[in-house]
Amino acid sequence: MGSKRDRDTLTILHTNDLHSHFEQMGRIAAFILAEKAQGKPVCTLDVGDHMDRMAIETEGSLGRANVDILNRSGYDAVTIGNNEGLTFTPAQLGEAYASLRCPVICGNVRLEDGSLPPWLKTSAVVESGGFRIGVLGLTAPFTDFYKLLGIDATDPFAALQERVNELRERADIVVLLSHLGLASDERIAGMTQGIDLILGGHTHHLLEEPIAIGGTTVCAAGKFGRHIGRIVVERSAETGGCVVAEAGLVLLDDAPSDDRTDRAIAMHHEEALERLRRVAAVSDRDLPIDYESESQLGNLLAQSVRQFAGGEFSLVNSGQALGPVPAGEITEGMLHALCPSPINPCVVTLRGSDILRSLEQSLLPEYTGRKLTGFGFRGERLGGLCADGLTIVYDPAGEAYARIVEVRTSERTIEADGEYRVGTLDMFTFGAGYESLSRGTDKTFILPEFLRDLLRMELGRPGAxxxxxxxxxxxxxxxxGLNAGGIEVERRRNQS
Structure with missing residues (x-):
């Protein structure tokens, strides 16, 4: 039998922003199982973005592989991040979470009719070794995007104090799973009474030391499962109240892995590969990609956005494609490997000056070769801008930001003070890559189709x-100077 101290402590383990890094999940599972094997009360929580459709296992199973690993690892509650909420439809999440053996908790998303999806709860009380852990969840409210999926994402701060007060009456300790980012976590800690722990995510912040704000301890474990958070809560024998006694992180890079979990992951990988062997399209020719010069695949990407989303013309960065399209059968797995980013099309109104500036930047190697992370982008470099519906006349020997000679559609010339409806990608609206493209207005986002879905459709369009x-x-x-194929493949636009 354990000591009195053992019986009066609770260990809380937490992860966030794993983004389907399955190579770490066996280590996480081994750590959780080892903690539970000590016989002490343990509660294990995940703060969202466990799923990421860049991973073969997630894409091929539509998240069911992630849920299986959550079950095998022994999680007690999870919340959703934007990678769950915005890259899957509510129906797909329902199918994935149907086998999850713990609650999914989030208090600021509902269906359009005001009801909760059947797979979601606004709060839960998890019991472990006599401790009642009250769990709340919140996720980043990308309201316009969620609306397109039939979901109402509301202000995460509204009525939060009331929900905390209600849960406080039923729990020994109140924990908020916050997929909002560090700034929001600190704001909540400063404005809300009665939250003992805020476990954070979304901004991938790594808090090696917790932040104490009032009576709230703020913790976060970075990204990709390299760390797991470990917190010890003590209960006073005199008052029965609970306090956070320890909070820190454990680096898992060299930690042992759980063999059974690793075997399950390998099985999910093979099953996903089999599903992704289905033929999605057929190409009658090789389609090369170039990240500094115009190429057929880059143009095809731009065409796919304009054909699907509309606009007078379209602008897409070539870095969305991680390689060329070969002639012959194109499987779903090939398309996924080619365009792994969960990037959606959109149409925005842009001023001509912003369009012209972005095209000038597309002639600069510091833009075409730029490394970019976040915003849904899973490519290796930004790449140049590919266009459809435009002719861009430029001077390769001109000075930077003075190389564009003329830009025209079939009907008019792009003028600095004009306004134009442009088909493009949602990541640009966040200020990623070509920053001037984020200045658009009257934005129309289109979900749930990803760029790879559009590419599949364009490959099947006669004459594309x-x-x-x-x-x-x-x-x-x-x-x-153009060759018979139409594109002078040796030309480098960024020559000066």
Whole structure:
């Protein structure tokens, strides 16, 4: 039998923003199982973005592989991040979470009719070794995007104090799973009474030492499962009240892994590969990609957005494609490997000056070669801008930001003070990559289709490949220098 101290302590383990890094999940499972094997009360929580459709296992199972590993690891409650809420439909999440053996908790998302999805709770009380852990959850309210999926994402701060007060009456300790980011976590801690712990995520912050604000302890475990958070809560023998006695992180990079979990992950990988072997499209030719110059696949990406989303013309960065399209059958797995980013199309109104500036930047190696992370982007570099519906005349020998000679559609010239409806990608609206494209207004987002879905449709459109061979970027005075295929593949637009 354990000591009195053992019987009066609770260990809380927490993860966040794993983003389907399955290579770490066996280590996490081993750590959780080892903690539970000591016979002390343990509660294990995840703060969202456990799923990421860049991973073969997640894409091929639509999240069911993640749920299986959550079950095998022994989680007691989870919340959703934007990678769960915005890259899956509510129905797909319902299918994935149907086998989850713990509650999914989030207090600021509902269906459009005001009801909760059947797989979601606004709060829960988890019991472990005589401790009652009250759990709340909140997720980043990307309201416009959620609305397109039939979900109402509301202000996470509204009525939070009332929910805490209600849960406080039923629990020994109140924990908030916050997929909002560190700034919001600190704001909640400062404005809300009665939350003992805020476990954070979304901004991938790593708090090696917890932050104490009033009576609240704020913790977070970084990203990708490299760390697991470990908190010890003590209950006073005299008052029965609970306090956070210890809070820190454990680095798992060299930790042992659980063999059974690793075998399950390997099985999910093989099953996902089998599902993704289905033929999605057929290409009658090789379609090369170039990250500094115009290429057929880059043009095809831009065409796919304009065909699906509309707009006078479209602008897409070539870095969305991680490689070329070969001739022959294109499987779903090939499309996923080619365009792994959960990027959606949109249409925005942009001023001509912002369009022209972004095209000038597309001629600069510091933009085409830029490394970019976040905003849903899973590519290796930003790449240049690919266009459809535009002819861009430029001077390769001109000075930076003075190389664009003329830009025109089939009907009009792009003027600095004009306004234009442009088909593009949602990540640009967040200020990622070509920053001037974030200044658009009257934004129309389109979900749930990803860019790879649009590419699949465009590969099946008669004449699309031939259209993609027609040049859009034309050196001034060199229109006759194009080869029979339409694109002068040796040309480098960023020459100076």
């Amino acid at each position: 490949a031939e259209q993609a061979a027609m040049p859009r970027w034309v050196p001034s005075g060199a229109q006759s």
